[in-house]
Amino acid sequence: MPRFADDPRRPPPPRRVSPTLRLELPDVSVIEVAELTGRHHLTADFHCVTTWSVRGLTWSGTLLTTVVAEALGSTGLDGLPPFAIAEGSDGYRAVFSTDDVRRDDVLLATHLDGRALDDRHGAPLRLVTPRQYGYKNVKHLATLRFVEDRPRSTLGPKEHLRARVDLEERHARLPNWMLRRPYRALVPITAILAERAAERAASHAENPRR
Ligand SMILES: Nc1nc2c(c(=O)[nH]1)N[C@H]1C(S)=C(S)[C@@H](COP(=O)(O)O)O[C@H]1N2
Ligand SMILES: [Mo]
Numbered sequence: 001m002p003r004f005a006d007d008p009r010r011p012p013p014p015r016r017v018s019p020t021l022r023l024e025l026p027d028v029s030v031i032e033v034a035e036l037t038g039r040h041h042l043t044a045d046f047h048c049v050t051t052w053s054v055r056g057l058t059w060s061g062t063l064l065t066t067v068v069a070e071a072l073g074s075t076g077l078d079g080l081p082p083f084a085i086a087e088g089s090d091g092y093r094a095v096f097s098t099d100d101v102r103r104d105d106v107l108l109a110t111h112l113d114g115r116a117l118d119d120r121h122g123a124p125l126r127l128v129t130p131r132q133y134g135y136k137n138v139k140h141l142a143t144l145r146f147v148e149d150r151p152r153s154t155l156g157p158k159e160h161l162r163a164r165v166d167l168e169e170r171h172a173r174l175p176n177w178m179l180r181r182p183y184r185a186l187v188p189i190t191a192i193l194a195e196r197a198a199e200r201a202a203s204h205a206e207n208p209r210r
Contacts, residue, residue, distance in 0.1 A: 001046070001054045003120040006092070006135060006155060008193035011201035012119040013090040013140050019061075019110045019125035023071055024145035026081055031071045036125060038062030042107050044130030046137070049163070049170045050183035050190070059128045061109035064101055064144075077102050081146045086127050088140040094127075095151045096136065097161055101144075105130055108141065120198050133163040133170065 021033040040063050046054045069077055084096040100106075107128040110117060117123040122139025129136050135155065153159040157172040168176050170183075 001057070001121065002052070002191040003194040003198050004048055004050075004052075004134065004191060005194045005197075006158070008190045009197050010090055010092075011197045012123070013088070014205075015119065016089060016124055016140075016142075019108075021067070021108065021125060021141065022143040023067070024143065025068075025071060026146065026148065028071065033067055033071070036062045036067070036108050036110060038066070038108075038110075040066075040107065042105060042109075042128065042130070044105070044128070046130070046134060047165045048134035048187075049179075050187050051180055052187055058113050059107050059109040059126075060111035060114070061107045061125075061128070063104065064106045064108055064127075065104055067108060068102075081148045083147050083150050085143075085145045085147065085151050086136075086138040086141060087143040087145070088122075088138050089142040090140050092138060092140075093154050094136045094138050094159065095153050095161060098146065100132060100136075100162060100164075101127075101129060103129075103131070119202065120195075131164055131166065133160075133165055135159065136163050 019036045023031040023033055038061055041058055041060050043058045046057055080098050082098050084098050084101055085093055087093045109126045109128045112121055117126055125141045127138040127141045160169040160172050162169050170176055170179055
């Protein structure tokens with residue numbers, strides 16, 4: 001699996017030691033979910049909107065519905081506001097219709113194919129939402145916030161609110177026939193730049209004076 005990103009020059013953020021999540025729900029004070037070390041397994045294909053895919057990845061972690069249900073108590077998942085924002089500690093964010101994250105195949109992953117997530121793929125915690133394109137699968141997940149009003153996307157029209165793979169919801173405005181080829185052409189250079197940014201960050205962490 002390549003390291004990939006919307007902005008490939010952005011390095012992975014400095015390592016957080018343990019997988020914790022800040023959950024923000026209206027009428028509930030902020031909840032810090034400590035040590036997400038669930039052992040739920042999920043095997044799924046991964047599809048980046050730019051046309052590359054990886055088949056049969058096995059993610060392990062905690063179901064998001066489990067965490068949210070525990071936080072909400074008797075209110076239940078039906079009472080959630082209609083939209084959500086997921087933020088990574090590198091500043092990346094994706095916006096959601098709550099229906100797309102309230103599913104029982106949405107995982108807060110700590111492991112990929114039996115190994116703890118590395119910096120390239122979202123350590124220490126990653127949102128895995130297999131029915132949606134890669135750009136909704138937020139790496140280095142730090143905060144999940146449920147909100148009443150539709151949030152503005154930081155990715156602009158490139159981000160479809162739903163981004164469901166089976167409906168090919170790639171872009172908020174442009175049709176798929178216009179996108180597939182230019183997107184595909186960008187894949188190799190994006191992957192190279194993203195990989196380099198990660199290597200630079202790793203060597204800098206080892207030898208900060210370089
Ligand atoms: N925090 C964070 N999450 C992110 C991104 C990012 O740049 N930062 N890029 C997204 C995009 S566009 C894709 S295709 C996948 C790539 O995941 P990978 O690097 O594990 O292959 O992560 C998604 N999640
Ligand atoms: Mo992507």
